[in-house]
Amino acid sequence: MIQLICPKCQKVMNTENSTTCPVCGENTPRTYDYSNSDTFLKAEVSRVILEKKQRGTAGLTGGLDAVIVNTEPEQQENAVREMLATTGYRHRGIFEHDGNHTSVLQCDGSADFWFRSRLAADNPFRKYNLFPKSKHLPNTRLEILVFRCHDLASYVRIQKDRGVDFMTGIQDMGTFRFIQTVPLVTTGTSIGMIQWKETPGVYSFSGNSRTILDKPDWPHLHNIGRLDHAALRVRAEDRDQTIVEFMELTNYHFDFAIYVKLFNSITHVTRLSDKDFAMVFTSGISPYISEEESGPTEKFIHHYGTRVHHLAFDTRRIESTFDALKSRGMEFLIELVGSPEEGLKQTFTQPSPHTLLVNEYIHRYGGFDGFFTRSNVTRLTESTGRQ
Numbered sequence: 208m209i210q211l212i213c214p215k216c217q218k219v220m221n222t223e224n225s226t227t228c229p230v231c232g233e234n235t236p237r238t239y240d241y242s243n244s245d246t247f248l249k250a251e252v253s254r255v256i257l258e259k260k261q262r263g264t265a266g267l268t269g270g271l272d273a274v275i276v277n278t279e280p281e282q283q284e285n286a287v288r289e290m291l292a293t294t295g296y297r298h299r300g301i302f303e304h305d306g307n308h309t310s311v312l313q314c315d316g317s318a319d320f321w322f323r324s325r326l327a328a329d330n331p332f333r334k335y336n337l338f339p340k341s342k343h344l345p346n347t348r349l350e351i352l353v354f355r356c357h358d359l360a361s362y363v364r365i366q367k368d369r370g371v372d373f374m375t376g377i378q379d380m381g382t383f384r385f386i387q388t389v390p391l392v393t394t395g396t397s398i399g400m401i402q403w404k405e406t407p408g409v410y411s412f413s414g415n416s417r418t419i420l421d422k423p424d425w426p427h428l429h430n431i432g433r434l435d436h437a438a439l440r441v442r443a444e445d446r447d448q449t450i451v452e453f454m455e456l457t458n459y460h461f462d463f464a465i466y467v468k469l470f471n472s473i474t475h476v477t478r479l480s481d482k483d484f485a486m487v488f489t490s491g492i493s494p495y496i497s498e499e500e501s502g503p504t505e506k507f508i509h510h511y512g513t514r515v516h517h518l519a520f521d522t523r524r525i526e527s528t529f530d531a532l533k534s535r536g537m538e539f540l541i542e543l544v545g546s547p548e549e550g551l552k553q554t555f556t557q558p559s560p561h562t563l564l565v566n567e568y569i570h571r572y573g574g575f576d577g578f579f580t581r582s583n584v585t586r587l588t589e590s591t592g593r594q
């Protein structure tokens with residue numbers, strides 16, 4: 208059956224050849240096929256680009272500079288140690304600001320990671336964490352994706368005029384200025400902006416070198432490089448709103464979508480350029496029904512809420528790196544899949560007990576810019592249903 212989407216309420220209509228939405232009653236000939244909805248989002252790209260030029264926000268923001276992961280206070284050090292033992296990142300230091308205790312990890316040519324825990328009890332993200340498989344960690348979430356901004360004052364003024372709510376005013380944090388939106392209701396994540404005063408990536412750390420956690424001296428960790436993409440799971444009915452909102456808050460644009468028929472799931476890719484970190488949104492097609500009937504994306508949202516599902520790291524010598532990670536105790540949802548002929552090899556880890564995030568290790572051959580191949584997408588998607 209063709210799955211139509213109502214352009215007004217964005218609900219999937221589960222009906223064929225209807226021009227009346229059974230949910231909101233909108234009578235419209237402008238319904239579009241869920242499994243082939245590039246046209247709608249592509250049209251939105253042109254509109255958003257034009258409006259950004261008119262408002263003056265085009266070019267104000269750039270690529271991803273930091274990813275902020277909040278953990279329970281007692282899990283923060285474990286989360287940092289786990290990242291040190293499973294990626295190429297190194298611990299650079301700690302700073303405290305506005306009730307947050309933050310550890311910064313860096314890797315050359317990649318966005319920084321901030322692992323933080325709140326010193327204050329109030330957590331505006333908490334309600335997004337209270338799901339069956341995540342409520343035991345009620346403060347744990349990848350909360351903020353932080354992009355570089357060249358003129359924060361202008362950006363904030365223009366976005367406020369559009370009705371965007373920010374958590375605070377612009378915060379001066381020594382070597383940079385920072386702001387974040389309130390959590391976006393469709394994803395429970397927030398968009399942050401950073402304007403460096405002088406050199407990007409230089410922080411005013413507190414404490415001394417004894418507070419730096421050691422990195423294991425394992426050769427295979429040198430093979431694991433930059434953050435290639437992050438994948439966010441969103442509900443079908445929120446998909447277009449989420450992607451358009453992301454385009455309006457950043458300089459990213461929707462690039463393409465891939466429909467996986469077997470699981471009724473669609474992966475949407477947004478990019479700044481093909482060299483930059485990509486932000487990927489995956490949605491199912493209908494609300495969760497049951498463990499037996501629903502696809503992996505709907506089941507994930509049912510169990511964990513909407514959130515970033517995985518972070519993908521560019522990995523050299525992926526076969527030996529995969530073996531070495533396994534021998535050091537890392538557990539995986541799936542074996543290494545793909546081949547040089549298909550352009551890609553990749554795998555998913557089990558979700559971290561400290562952050563709930565899955566790591567993807569990915570190796571691209573010959574400049575392949577996809578996120579899975581035809582032969583392995585089914586196994587990959589299926590594997591995420593096991594977590």
Ligand SMILES: [Fe+2]
Binds near residue numbers: 436567
């Ligand atoms: Fe991925």
